[in-house]
Amino acid sequence: MDKEYTLSYLPLFELDLALARDYIAVNLGNPVAALRLVEDVEKAIIKRLGNPLGHAPYHSIRDRKQPYYRINIRNYSVFYVVIGDVMEVRRFVYGRRAIENLI
Numbered sequence: 001m002d003k004e005y006t007l008s009y010l011p012l013f014e015l016d017l018a019l020a021r022d023y024i025a026v027n028l029g030n031p032v033a034a035l036r037l038v039e040d041v042e043k044a045i046i047k048r049l050g051n052p053l054g055h056a057p058y059h060s061i062r063d064r065k066q067p068y069y070r071i072n073i074r075n076y077s078v079f080y081v082v083i084g085d086v087m088e089v090r091r092f093v094y095g096r097r098a099i100e101n102l103i
Contacts, residue, residue: 005049008088013078016092017041020076037074044071045078045089052080052087 017038025034048055048071057067058079066081068090079091 002050003085005052005082005085005087007045007049008086010088010090013089013092020092020094037076040073041076041078041092044073045080048080049087052082 021034021038024037025031048069052069055069058070060068064081066083068079068081071078071080072095075095077091077093077095078089079093080087080089082088
């Protein structure tokens, strides 16, 4: 029988996503693209929830209690960990940023 996972979002992830959404909507003047990005992020996370451990862990230079996993969406990455039966979504990062300094 397949294991079912619960989804949890850290406030930092929600802030990261809101800042990206607002930047695209306001600074770039494209609210439609901002909404589409949020929808694509939600779809990708829900899809991964079905098998969050079925992908290779993200290789980090830091020693971690739980390995990070990555979901790529356009120029962004979603980072999450799995703790027991919880998929905890932690960060939403623009791909050109220094990811190792953020997670």
